[in-house]
Structure formats: C-alpha cells, structure tokens
Amino acid sequence: QVQLVQSGAEVQKPGSLVKVSCKASGYPFSSYAMHWVRQAPGQSFEWLGWINIANGNTKYSKRVQDRFTITRDSSASTVYMELSSLRFEETAVYYCVRDGGINTGPYWGQGTQVTVSS
Amino acid sequence: NFVVTQPHSVSESPGKTITISCTGSGGSIASNYVQWYQQRPGSVPATVIYEDDHRPSGVPDRFSGSVDSSSNSASLTISGLKTEDEAVYYCQSYHDNTWVFGGGTKLTVL
Numbered sequence: 001q002v003q004l005v006q007s008g009a010e011v012q013k014p015g016s017l018v019k020v021s022c023k024a025s026g027y028p029f030s031s032y033a034m035h036w037v038r039q040a041p042g043q044s045f046e047w048l049g050w051i052n053i054a055n056g057n058t059k060y061s062k063r064v065q066d067r068f069t070i071t072r073d074s075s076a077s078t079v080y081m082e083l084s085s086l087r088f089e090e091t092a093v094y095y096c097v098r099d100g101g102i103n104t105g106p107y108w109g110q111g112t113q114v115t116v117s118s
Numbered sequence: 119n120f121v122v123t124q125p126h127s128v129s130e131s132p133g134k135t136i137t138i139s140c141t142g143s144g145g146s147i148a149s150n151y152v153q154w155y156q157q158r159p160g161s162v163p164a165t166v167i168y169e170d171d172h173r174p175s176g177v178p179d180r181f182s183g184s185v186d187s188s189s190n191s192a193s194l195t196i197s198g199l200k201t202e203d204e205a206v207y208y209c210q211s212y213h214d215n216t217w218v219f220g221g222g223t224k225l226t227v228l
Binding site: 045105106107111 | 153162163164167169172175210215216218219220222
C-alpha cells in the first residue's frame, strides 16, 4: 500500500531554514509527482509547489518561490522540501501529497509540524 | 487569479442528504478536475472524491461528486448522513499547473 512517511516536528527561529523529508513506499517512486502543501492553525490549505520525480522539474507558488526548494533522492525514494528565511506566520503543518493516478486519488503524508518561534 | 469558494458551514440531521458547493471565479472550474478532501479534527486529510466524480476504494457510495459548467461549480453530495461524516470538507482544483484549495466547509451532523 502507498505510504508517505514524513520527518518529525521542527521548531525554528525566524530567519532560519527548515528541511522536511517525505519517504515514499508501495508504488513506483518515479511514476508520480509529489506536491507540498501547508495548513496554518485553523486555516485551509496553501499549495507550495511540486516536483516531477522522473525529471526533477519543479514549480513553486509565487508566494514562496524565492525561498522554497523541492528536491528528490530517487535512490532513497525520498522527497525533500526546504523553506528559508522563516517567518512567524509560517508556523503550520506541512504535508507531502502524491499525485493521484489511475483509479486513485491523491495520497497524503502524515504531516510535519513546523513552529517558527523566537 | 482563479479562486474557489465554499460555504463556511452546513448542518443536517443523520440520515439526510447534504450538498456542499465549490464555486470557481476567475476561470472555468470545469476545465480541470476537482478533488474533495475530508479532514476530521486533528487528522490527516483523506481523499473522498477525485477527478470530479470518482471515489477511492474504501469510500462509501454515499459520497458522490459532480461538476456543473453552467454555474461554474462543483458539488460534493453525502447521502444517508452519519455522525462520523462530521468533518471539514475541502475542494481542490487547478490553475496554471498549480493547486487551488477552497476555504473548507464544516459539516455538522446533529
């Protein structure tokens, strides 16, 4: 079965950088794109970007594109997101979400709490 | 900018049928697929409808989705409401190869 296992909670200071991983299993890793979205407390979801696993192409939200990077390590079936120059208001749960495929919808990781606090 | 708008909250009694709308503006919602996610308090979102009207395995057929191009909206219908359906439901569509989420609709089953 498809599993997306994310790294643990992070507490970071404003202006610093956070890196979150998402390890995939249960399907051919390079066959599906991976997205990152976040959810601030009590809010809806904000899409941050996605990566084409097969060729490494990425696309980012205009809001974060100067500070946000998605990479992948196909040998480890793992996708990473990195967000720099963190702001207080970026405290949120960050999710990796695998694209849907034939007969399936998108799959969500369990989420990683990122807290930006001084 | 393409935006999708949902009602903030809906409520209905057990056994009844509810429909949650997701209305597009700044673009055609029918031009791209719509997904619906269910999020119970403190839980990870779960896909209940994908590609407008498809249900993942394990999702009861009480859940159905549709798109109406004339009103530029998508709908999630839940029939035979159960208390376990109480959750926030989010629609998600696409624009310029990005994902666009609605603000979420809190469903109360009372």
